[in-house]
Amino acid sequence: MTEGNRVVTLARRPVGMVEPDDFSIEDAPLPEPGEGEFRVKVSHVSLDPAMRGWISEGRSYVPPVKIGAVMRSFSVGVVDASNHPDYGPGDAVTGLFGVQHYAVSDGTRVAKVDMSQAPPERWIGGLGMPGTTAYFGLLEIGKPKESETVVVSAASGAVGSIVGQIAKIKGCRAVGIAGGPEKCRAVVDELGFDACVDYKAGNLAGDLRAACPDGIDIFYENVGGEIFDAALAQMNLFGRIPVCGMISLYNATEPQPGPYNMRSILVNRLTVRGFIVFDFIDRYAEAIAQLGTWNAEGRLKMREDVREGGVEAFPEVLSLLYTGGNNGKLVLKL
C-alpha cells in the first residue's frame, strides 16, 4: 500500500533570514514514473547552506527555485518503481530529489550507493556533496604541503569537519574556527584538530594568532565577513584561500563591506579562488572512493546531525544552519 506524496514548496522569496512562512507544506498525488524514469522513496534530506542561494532571485551558480516549485535538495532514498533500464526497485540512490517523500527521476545526476558500506545519511554527508567539497577544495585549490598550517571556518560543520581531518592526514597543522566552547572542544577532541578558535569568545584575531604561531598557509573559507578578514591578516607568503562559502552574507539584506585586509592579497601574493563542487564533477568517483577508504580505516570521522520530523520540520531545521545550531552534517530524516 502506498500513500500520497507530501512536498515542501517555495511560497515566497525570503528577505533576510529565512522564515517558516517562506515555505508551504502540501499534499500532492503520488508521482508516477514515465518511460525511462523511476520513482524514489526518499528517506533522508540534506540541509545545506547553499539552499539560501537557491531560493534567492539573484544571480547564482544554479537557477533559483521557482515560486511554487518543490524545494531543491540533495536526498537519499530507495527506488520503489521503475521504467528505467539501469535502476530497479530496492536500489539505493542519491540525487537532487527535493524536499518530498517521493520523487521521480530520469537518472540525471543520480548515483547508486551501497548502504552496507555506510548509513544513508552519510551518502549525503561525508560521502556526498559536503565530503567531496572538502576534498577538492582543500587538495586541488589549497594544495597542502606537509607541516603547513590549514585553518578552516565552520569547522564543526559538514564541510569544515572533513577539511581539517584531511589536512591532518596530509601532515598539516589543522586549526578550526567554530562558535562556542562545546563545538570547539568537539573539533579538537572528537575530530582531532590541533586547535580550535571560538569566534564568539570576543578575541578572534588574538586567539587565531595564538593557534597559528607560524601563520596561515591555507585558509579554507566557509563563512566570509569578519572571519575572512581576521584570517587574511595572518596569511603567509603565497598562501591559498579556497572560497567554498560565505554563509555570513547569505541572509544579509544590506550590502556588506568586504574585508579590510584586502591588501594582504597583494603583499603576501595570495591566491583566492572560489569554487563549487560541480566544477570537479568528472572526479567524483575518485573522491568518494578515497573518502570511503579513509572513513573505513577510521582515519576520517564523519558526524551527522540527524533530525526527525518529516517534511513539516524542514523550515525549522534549515534555520539551524544559519544560527549555528547544528553540530555536524545536518540531515532531516523523513
Next chain:
Amino acid sequence: MTEGNRVVTLARRPVGMVEPDDFSIEDAPLPEPGEGEFRVKVSHVSLDPAMRGWISEGRSYVPPVKIGAVMRSFSVGVVDASNHPDYGPGDAVTGLFGVQHYAVSDGTRVAKVDMSQAPPERWIGGLGMPGTTAYFGLLEIGKPKESETVVVSAASGAVGSIVGQIAKIKGCRAVGIAGGPEKCRAVVDELGFDACVDYKAGNLAGDLRAACPDGIDIFYENVGGEIFDAALAQMNLFGRIPVCGMISLYNATEPQPGPYNMRSILVNRLTVRGFIVFDFIDRYAEAIAQLGTWNAEGRLKMREDVREGGVEAFPEVLSLLYTGGNNGKLVLKL
C-alpha cells in the same frame, strides 16, 4: 671634473598622503666604489606607486626604507668608475640605485641595457619593471584567451598601458579605466584599446557594463577600492583577477573596507591572485626580449612622462602618481 653627490633621504614616515617634508634633499660626498664595486652616474629615476609602501612602517614585500637612508628607486645611468670585473666605464645599467646623482653597486639586481635599442627612460618603463609587471601579470596569472574581455585599471599608467596593448596582441577586447576624458581618449586613440571608462564621470558601473557587453574575463587590478568592487560585480564565470596594486589604499590613514561584491568570487568561481614582478625574476630576460620585439615592430607603444628638475623635484613629481597627474610612465630626469 666630478662634482659631489646630491641625495634624497627619507626624513620621516608619512601619515596619509606623502608630503614634501617627508623627504630631505642633501649634499653628500661623491661615493667611491670599493673592491668588486662600480659607480653609476644616474640619469633617470623611476617613480613608482610601490614607493608609498617602501616608506611605510607596515609589513610589505620588501623592508621599509630606513629614516635617514637614501630613498629607494629603480634608476638608469652609466658606469663612470669601476673595480668590478663585469662593468666598465660607459656601460649603461639599470638597478635599484636610489634617488641620487651617483650610486655605488656590487652588481646585485643590476642589468646592462642597450641605449641604442631604446632611450634610457624606457629601460625603467616599458622595458623595465612596469613592462615586465604587465607581461607576467596578464600572461601568467590572467591567462588570456582569444576574444576574451580584459579590463585594466589605471589604464594610462606605466603598467596599465602595456597590459591593454598585450591583451590586443593576444586577440582580446581591451577596456581601460582611467580618470578624465583626456586620459581616456589617449588610451583609445594612442594606445589602441577598444574602449576606456572614465571613473570620474560618475557612472562607473553603467559605463563599465556598456564597455564590456560580454562581461569581464580578466580584471587586471592596479587600484583597489570602488573600482575593484565595480569590476567584481561584472566578472564572468571562471574569471581571473591578477592583483598588481591597490594604489587607492596606499595613502589611507583609516582601514578601508573591502569590496561589497566579494560573493562574486564564490558565485563566479573567480581566481584572485596577488603578485609582484620579483616572483617571476627567473624569466625577466624572456619578458624584456618579447616586449622589446613588440616595441620594435610598432605593436606596443610605450609612453613615458619625463619630468625635469633634478633630485629637488622628486617629492613633487612623486605626488603626481597619487593624484593621477601623470600620463604614462613617470620618470624624473636628473
